Amino acid sequence: MNFRKTLKWIVVLISIFVLGGIGGVFFDRSFLPWLSVQRGLDRVGFLKRTADNVTVINKTEQIVVREDDSLGAIISQPATAVVTLIPRPAVLLDRSTQMKNHPVTGVLLTNDGVIVTYREAGVAEMDAEPMIALLSDGSNHEARFIGTDTLTNLAFFRIDVVDAPSIALSDSDSALVGKKLIAFAFAYQSHQRRFTTGTLDTIDTPFNLSGKTVSSTEKWEGVFRMNFGQENDFVGGPVIQYNGEMLGIVGELLIDNTERTFILPAKAVRQSLDFVLSGSGSGLKRPVFGAYYVPLTQAYALQHGLNRTEGALIYSPSGRTGLALISGKSAEKAGLQINDIVVSVNNEAVTLANPLSVLLARFQSGDTITLSVDRAGVIRDISVTL
Numbered sequence: 001m002n003f004r005k006t007l008k009w010i011v012v013l014i015s016i017f018v019l020g021g022i023g024g025v026f027f028d029r030s031f032l033p034w035l036s037v038q039r040g041l042d043r044v045g046f047l048k049r050t051a052d053n054v055t056v057i058n059k060t061e062q063i064v065v066r067e068d069d070s071l072g073a074i075i076s077q078p079a080t081a082v083v084t085l086i087p088r089p090a091v092l093l094d095r096s097t098q099m100k101n102h103p104v105t106g107v108l109l110t111n112d113g114v115i116v117t118y119r120e121a122g123v124a125e126m127d128a129e130p131m132i133a134l135l136s137d138g139s140n141h142e143a144r145f146i147g148t149d150t151l152t153n154l155a156f157f158r159i160d161v162v163d164a165p166s167i168a169l170s171d172s173d174s175a176l177v178g179k180k181l182i183a184f185a186f187a188y189q190s191h192q193r194r195f196t197t198g199t200l201d202t203i204d205t206p207f208n209l210s211g212k213t214v215s216s217t218e219k220w221e222g223v224f225r226m227n228f229g230q231e232n233d234f235v236g237g238p239v240i241q242y243n244g245e246m247l248g249i250v251g252e253l254l255i256d257n258t259e260r261t262f263i264l265p266a267k268a269v270r271q272s273l274d275f276v277l278s279g280s281g282s283g284l285k286r287p288v289f290g291a292y293y294v295p296l297t298q299a300y301a302l303q304h305g306l307n308r309t310e311g312a313l314i315y316s317p318s319g320r321t322g323l324a325l326i327s328g329k330s331a332e333k334a335g336l337q338i339n340d341i342v343v344s345v346n347n348e349a350v351t352l353a354n355p356l357s358v359l360l361a362r363f364q365s366g367d368t369i370t371l372s373v374d375r376a377g378v379i380r381d382i383s384v385t386l
Helices: 002-036 045-052 056-069 071-079 089-093 266-279 298-304 356-360
Strands: 082-087 104-108 114-118 131-134 140-149 154-158 180-185 194-208 221-226 238-241 246-255 258-265 292-295 312-314 341-345 368-375 378-385
Touching: 071 180, 071 194, 071 238, 082 114, 104 180, 114 246, 114 266, 140 266, 154 266, 194 292, 221 246, 221 356, 246 266, 258 266, 341 356
Parallel strands: none
Antiparallel strands: 082 104, 082 131, 104 114, 114 154, 131 140, 140 154, 180 194, 180 238, 194 221, 221 258, 238 246, 246 258, 292 312, 312 341, 341 368, 368 378
């Protein structure tokens, strides 16, 4: 009997503590703060002190500060792969060289010292000279020129290092508009790199590196655009996502006397790297097709009354075949004509995501390919030797 009475009191006490605790939390977090801001009661001392204990806003601000500070952790590893490429003094004395006389930004792509930069950022058009590579740790190395890729305007150098801090390349095909990005540029001191933040605001699929109003079959097509200031300072440098992977490299073209800055996607960088390394020292060159075209979009097709919304329209703004097809090159020899629409290459469809210039770049000089061409509504296959 005594046991039951004791158990009953224990249950009662536990219930009082639980209900009292819940009630205390309610009064402390909700009722008393509300009561403290009512007119006439906001001057009561103990009520003011209860309001002072509410620090939700202060806690939120502290979290924001921690998020901003975390940017340092994001850039810490990629920043070590950013390189300052400096022209040699001998080059500066040679007035005949086309090389600019200021440092440019590059980035280490491999652990064994392969560096890439955008050619227009300060590398000679034809035969690039050796440069000095200043690494983030303060060490400097001779950077030997190993090749350029005319498709992407990228130039590659190599330094003699082991286990260099290379950068990781992202899957640029999965990039989404609105992603937060960080762009890097060189600095004149070791252990320092400049960077700026922005967002991926456009995936410009029809943009071609020809620098003309029409696309060239010999230039890469498809770039990203980032909304950040002082773009010229970052040409040749990497742009990374917040996971630390490189989305692409900043490039620049002069179009209609206006400098246009863009991001060459990681996919293009990877393809150029493979191409240059596979042909290093052998004089390997990209195949030349020799045609200018307009990458078709739905808007362009509607505007010009075309039946196709995908493909490459062989085109010249002047309407002259001689300006759409280069004399003596593969396209003209194969019998292509102005206003032909190239639908596929070896049965692979030509689209904005799979443009004609990029499809042709997969082949080598001497290869024979088959183009499916829409000529005035009639599909025909044309054999072309590159």
